[in-house]
Amino acid sequence: MTDTITLAMTGASGAQYGLRLLQSLVVADKRIFFMVSKAAQVVLQTETLLPLTNNIEEIQHTLTAYTKAQPKQINVFGREDWMAPVASGSGASSKMVICPCSSGTLSSIAYGASNNLIERAADVALKERRQLILVSRECPLSEIHLENMLKLTRMGAVILPASPGFYNQPKSIDDLIDFVVARILSQLGIDQALMPDWGADRL
Helix, strand or coil, X not given: CCCEEEEEECCCCXXXXXXXXXXXXXXXXXXXXXXXXXXXXXXXXXXXXXXXXXXXXXXXXXHHHHHCCCCCCEEECCCCCCCCXXXXXXXXXXXXEEEEECHHHHHHHHCCCCCCHHHHXXXXXXXXXXXXXXXXXCCCCCHXXXXXXXXXXXXXXXXXXXXXCCCCCCCCHHHHHHHHHHHHHHHCCCCCCCCCCCCXXXX
């Protein structure tokens, strides 16, 4: 395995984006530090056929089997595991994605709440000037949401809304999911074959 990516899923709709990203990171031979919020577990149960328990070992086993990952390629951490690598700048990965990112999580990160490990990991990414990608999924957006996004953008985070395009003439929901995941992978600097680059057919 090459480098490590931190991936967190929170309680916005769009669990499929997070799962597809997890699969893609496994295929790209990345080690993944993974966290999931309580609200995200509810969303997963509602939107997918992959319900996750509250047991960390069971979550790790389920995700490893689902993605066909290598043993220990996915490392799952609990919401209050303050000894996890992601809780400190000396142990955290250089890149973090929250996908999907709820407006509540986005707000907590913007104000440095660090009430759980996901928020603390994002806080570490910001303070260490490391890559932080927030895949927001909210519609419509209030002034509060927009102000928080602007604040985080100015801090160096990337706000990447789950807004699939249609110029590739998608044929399925999977195509729409892949569009967004491809954009995330590109931001991470990971080669991807989910979606051709714009203008690639002209080269």
